[in-house]
Amino acid sequence: MNYDSKFTTHNIPEISRPDGISEKTKYTFSITYTDQHSMDYAQFAETTRDIIAREGNVLAPYPDPQGDLNLRNLISERLASLRGIKADADSIFISSGAGGAISNLINIFLEPNDTVLVEEFSYSGTLGMLLAKKANIIHVDSDENGILPDSLEEHLAKLKSQNITPKFIYLISVFQNPTGITIPLDRRKAIIELAQKYNVPIIENESYADFRIDGDPLPPAMYGMDDTDSVMYISAYTKFLGCGIRIGYTVVPDIVKEELAKTAYNGMPSQLASMAVFNFLDKHGYKHGLEVEQSIMKKRDAMLTALKENFPDTCEWNKPNGGLMVWLKLPEGANSWDILRSAVDRGVKYNPGGVYRADREKNNYLRLTYSYNTPNEIHEGIKILADVFEKEKLI
Numbered sequence: 001m002n003y004d005s006k007f008t009t010h011n012i013p014e015i016s017r018p019d020g021i022s023e024k025t026k027y028t029f030s031i032t033y034t035d036q037h038s039m040d041y042a043q044f045a046e047t048t049r050d051i052i053a054r055e056g057n058v059l060a061p062y063p064d065p066q067g068d069l070n071l072r073n074l075i076s077e078r079l080a081s082l083r084g085i086k087a088d089a090d091s092i093f094i095s096s097g098a099g100g101a102i103s104n105l106i107n108i109f110l111e112p113n114d115t116v117l118v119e120e121f122s123y124s125g126t127l128g129m130l131l132a133k134k135a136n137i138i139h140v141d142s143d144e145n146g147i148l149p150d151s152l153e154e155h156l157a158k159l160k161s162q163n164i165t166p167k168f169i170y171l172i173s174v175f176q177n178p179t180g181i182t183i184p185l186d187r188r189k190a191i192i193e194l195a196q197k198y199n200v201p202i203i204e205n206e207s208y209a210d211f212r213i214d215g216d217p218l219p220p221a222m223y224g225m226d227d228t229d230s231v232m233y234i235s236a237y238t239k240f241l242g243c244g245i246r247i248g249y250t251v252v253p254d255i256v257k258e259e260l261a262k263t264a265y266n267g268m269p270s271q272l273a274s275m276a277v278f279n280f281l282d283k284h285g286y287k288h289g290l291e292v293e294q295s296i297m298k299k300r301d302a303m304l305t306a307l308k309e310n311f312p313d314t315c316e317w318n319k320p321n322g323g324l325m326v327w328l329k330l331p332e333g334a335n336s337w338d339i340l341r342s343a344v345d346r347g348v349k350y351n352p353g354g355v356y357r358a359d360r361e362k363n364n365y366l367r368l369t370y371s372y373n374t375p376n377e378i379h380e381g382i383k384i385l386a387d388v389f390e391k392e393k394l395i
């Protein structure tokens with residue numbers, strides 16, 4: 001069989017990737033894996049076995065295209081108590097991770113050449129999906145509180161003058177990936193007002209909301225702050241319970257629900273995984289949350305200490321109150337993209353800043369995740385990384 005010209009080029013983003021990014025390394029600071037050290041797999045096995053013994057017969061037919069009702073009810077309760085969102089199970093779609101939720105929304109919104117606004121740095125997976133759809137991606141300038149309303153308005157007004165209405169604004173509003181930023185209440189209000197004024201909906205991705213460690217309580221989700229159907233909400237239990245379990249969800253206003261329902265069966269997640277997630281969260285969710293918090297606090301602290309011990313004052317990094325990553329700024333002109341290969345050869349992997357930009361620029365930044373390795377390994381890996389950067393004259 002000759003497969004020349006048979007494969008579609010749609011769905012594959014035209015985008016460069018740094019050398020070494022796909023290799024396995026001992027010190028993996030490049031991916032937000034689930035923190036395996038806080039997950040009790042014996043408990044997970046028990047609650048999964050229990051629910052299959054009790055309700056296994058529901059696995060025979062195809063499930064509800066919106067996903068397991070028990071899980072949707074539980075999400076509805078958790079969102080009301082933790083994130084200020086009032087949404088009943090009917091407005092919730094279970095998906096294959098947050099990635100599945102993003103993909104489902106992109107599929108109902110985007111035509112080639114549509115414009116989408118994202119933060120100065122945004123999650124690489126979403127950028128890939130947008131680029132595969134040939135979207136015009138605009139990165140909006142951001143500061144330590146998230147995207148700048150002035151800059152957002154400037155873009156929206158300019159686009160309007162060109163008769164372009166962006167399809168949506170995509171934001172990771174809590175412990176942002178990759179910068180760790182949480183958008184405070186005032187800034188949220190300002191962004192929602194602009195979305196309403198220019199008739200551009202917001203997709204709010206809260207994949208890291210379950211990972212608060214310390215600091216101020218989280219502001220409410222933007223979804224609950226808006227009463228004009230301007231916000232769609234995405235989150236997931238992927239990082240909380242297991243990347244291999246990969247259950248996420250979307251909460252949408254009725255008007256979007258009707259559209260999403262037309263394609264929901266395409267990306268239906270596993271009913272078995274949904275049932276397992278439901279029963280574990282129902283029985284042990286709160287306790288697991290505390291264990292995650294304790295474990296990632298130790299790992300975050302290990303990374304911050306190791307950075308302080310090994311990196312010079314010419315570098316800056318944030319001290320996140322939650323989430324799974326530290327955002328590091330190297331001196332101007334340093335290029336972490338080109339040096340990744342040398343780090344990987346020494347067993348350390350990170351993500352260069354350009355990975356979070358459609359234009360692949362701003363590589364004097366890099367993202368370091370701390371969820372995978374132990375605190376000791378984090379110390380070892382950061383020491384090696386500093387040595388690589390010193391030898392390569394980045395720092």
Ligand SMILES: Cc1ncc(COP(=O)(O)O)c(C=O)c1O
Nearest residue numbers: 097098099100123177207236238
């Ligand atoms: C902000 C954000 N959204 C979505 C995803 C994809 O998550 P999932 O594995 O739940 O599909 C990630 C994974 O890193 C992420 O950081």
